[in-house]
Amino acid sequence: MGGPDGELAASLRYLNQRYTMPTGKAKALLTDIGTEEMAHLEVIAAMVYQLMRGASVEQLKAAGLAGHYADHDKALFYVDANGNPFTVTYIQAKGDPITDLHEDMAAEQKARSTYEWLINLSDDPCVIDPLRFLREREVVHFQRFGEALMDVQEYCKYCVIAHSMFLRKLGVSEEVINKIVSDIDSASISEDRKQILKFTIKSSTVPNEIIDKEVTELMNLGLTDAQLVEIVSVVDLFTSFNKFLDTLQVDLDF
Numbered sequence: 001m002g003g004p005d006g007e008l009a010a011s012l013r014y015l016n017q018r019y020t021m022p023t024g025k026a027k028a029l030l031t032d033i034g035t036e037e038m039a040h041l042e043v044i045a046a047m048v049y050q051l052m053r054g055a056s057v058e059q060l061k062a063a064g065l066a067g068h069y070a071d072h073d074k075a076l077f078y079v080d081a082n083g084n085p086f087t088v089t090y091i092q093a094k095g096d097p098i099t100d101l102h103e104d105m106a107a108e109q110k111a112r113s114t115y116e117w118l119i120n121l122s123d124d125p126c127v128i129d130p131l132r133f134l135r136e137r138e139v140v141h142f143q144r145f146g147e148a149l150m151d152v153q154e155y156c157k158y159c160v161i162a163h164s165m166f167l168r169k170l171g172v173s174e175e176v177i178n179k180i181v182s183d184i185d186s187a188s189i190s191e192d193r194k195q196i197l198k199f200t201i202k203s204s205t206v207p208n209e210i211i212d213k214e215v216t217e218l219m220n221l222g223l224t225d226a227q228l229v230e231i232v233s234v235v236d237l238f239t240s241f242n243k244f245l246d247t248l249q250v251d252l253d254f
């Protein structure tokens, strides 16, 4: 519960690192998984409590829990499997999203291994079943963090800096610019603009997933065929330029 690869470390790690993720998708993912790990902490806490509550002092001694009993009676406490108290030094936050997401992927694999070793230590189906469920969730989290890593790596630094500057010149506030970059849904811009921006993001990231309904909805906003073609041309041409500039690490020249 409170070990280096436990649920407390996982939830605190993700709910802290979420702030410095550069994209809305990565922020949302760390928030969701961090919250889910809190729920897992509750599952583990309930299991440990139920296993200990009816135990006699002799049984606790036989289970190697005399030290825990001396310090905490049968109360729960954030310790590792050997009784060492939780420490925040188990986790990191480097401010570099690539580094942090690699740490998160490693953390999920370590948690998965830990659940496997815990399953090996038990012969109680009522303990093994929830442990199996928790182990499977670590595999899913590992996969989702891998997707977030791809999302963050596609983040285009040159593009964001350049277009933020243009928006500033047009009088758009810093708050709105930040929201457009990190979480379009909460930006104070019109719903029509949000819909167009989401279409442009899809066009530059997953163009094969655009469906007819999305195009029809844009045309219902009043966009013509020519305007749609212009949007796609501008987005994809500039995405290409920006990735080229990022790859060559060209300094900003304005």
Ligand SMILES: [Fe+2]
Residues within 6 Å of the ligand: 010, 037, 108, 111, 137, 138, 141
């Ligand atoms: Fe996890």
